[in-house]
Amino acid sequence: MALFVGLMSGTSLDGVDAALIDIDDTSRPRLVDALCLALPADLRASLLTLTQADRVDFATLGATESAFCDAQAEAVSRLLARQNLHPDEIVAIGSHGQTIEHAPDAASPFTYQLDNPSRLAELTGYQVVADFRRRDMAAGGQAAPLAPIFHQALFTDAERTRLVLNLGGIANLTRLAPSSRHAPVIGFDTGPANLLIDAWHARHRQAPIDENGRWAASGQVDETLLARLLDDAFFRRPPPKSTGREAFHLGWVERHLSGEEASANVQATLAEMTAVSVARAALPFVEADRTDLIVCGGGARNRHLMARLAHHLPAVALLRCEDFGWSADWLEAGAFGWLAWRRLRGLPGNLPEVTGARGPRVLGGIYAP
Structure with missing residues (x-):
């Protein structure tokens, strides 16, 4: 058994989703537990402003990033406390971050996820894998979707x-x-x-x-x-x-x-x-x-x-995620826990036929606790 936590905050900006998943080499990843921590109103407002801003100042960007990272750490803490897990039982956190701007078709393509994996590792005491998208983009891909x-x-x-x-x-x-x-x-x-x-x-x-x-x-x-x-x-x-x-x-x-x-x-x-x-x-x-x-x-x-x-x-026949042991709410967060597992094993995390990248790439950087 290998336990990972996946963190996702999507374009809806409704909260930080944290999913605890169990992964081994012989079966499909299993969802153990999950929760959504609602973003404080002021943080959500700041993130929304950043997603629509033509220009931002570094002080606002830094303060918002720190507050977002604090929310991520709180989500992890609450999830693991609920499961009464010892820190040594968690292999890593896979953090997607919060997308602020995604421009894969720009003259100089870029994608920016607000995140501070070093701070998250410091706050939680866990190894963090983050910055999944830019490696695919560096290889000519859209960097999305990764799920x-x-x-x-x-x-x-x-x-x-x-x-x-x-x-x-x-x-x-x-x-x-x-x-x-x-x-x-x-x-x-x-x-x-x-x-x-x-x-x-x-x-x-x-x-x-x-x-x-x-x-x-x-x-x-x-x-x-x-x-x-x-x-x-x-x-x-x-x-x-x-x-x-x-x-x-x-x-x-x-x-x-x-x-x-x-x-x-x-x-x-x-x-x-x-x-x-x-x-x-x-x-x-x-x-x-x-x-x-x-x-x-x-x-x-x-x-x-x-x-x-x-x-x-x-x-088409409509099926529920629950039919496969997953909730519809936690699939995206679970994906980034699973991508962290692939990163630590040196396995590719993208599909070139999906993103348009020049080939399979190992995604994400590793941040020690």
Whole structure:
């Protein structure tokens, strides 16, 4: 038994997810326990500002990074205290950090995750593996998504095609062909998911989440607005591709509004945009009666969004992460614990066919306690 902690804070900025996983060489990684530590309001506000800022000062950047690292350490402490684990029982922490800017298609590509693994190692006393994305980008890749290699380890079936859909702030899709075909994994971001749904809800309903999509379900889809949103060039680009808040944010939504739309109808349209963009991305991989869709991430809890996905993808069988011993909420955090395990064993953490990198690369740096 080898225990690792994976840490993830995604584009939704709702909290630090910490997943305790058990890994060995003979079976699939097993989820032991997990929790989400909500980000303090001032820290969340600072992170949100940084993701949208054209310029930042170093003092703000440093203070925000330290506060974020403190939240990560608190999440680890609470998780391990709950399990009553001795420090020697944890091999390492895999820390993703908080993405502030992701620009894989810039003239000089870069991706920046706010993190301080040295501070995290100091605060927790554990070995930390971090900075997973930039090695892939250095090899010409998008540096995202990285979870498909973990999906491959968990969900590949001998005979059925498996589509793994992560509905976080951004939606990303993984295609796992039956293992009997020896086909490459395909994975890419499909566009915005909870990021815009949550932001529009927060602005108009003064609550961070549209629980079960009730507000979206109360509105009517504006087909004209939907067509304008889906006309964005990102949706037409072939993979490999990835995106984030720098491309999709409330300002992007506002540029497509006439000003006459009812706010509930915009919410319904944003949910429909996610469902349609995912379905369009998935349909080329769907084989009738032979395809499963496994949905993870916070959007898996949105009943309205799930219903719209089922409507647009009637030929797929919807499966739950829980059917495989995982919760939909902790798959991303678990992936970075597993990637830390691969780093310590000197194993590649990327899939070149997914990211576009020139080849397999060992991802992440190691920070001693």
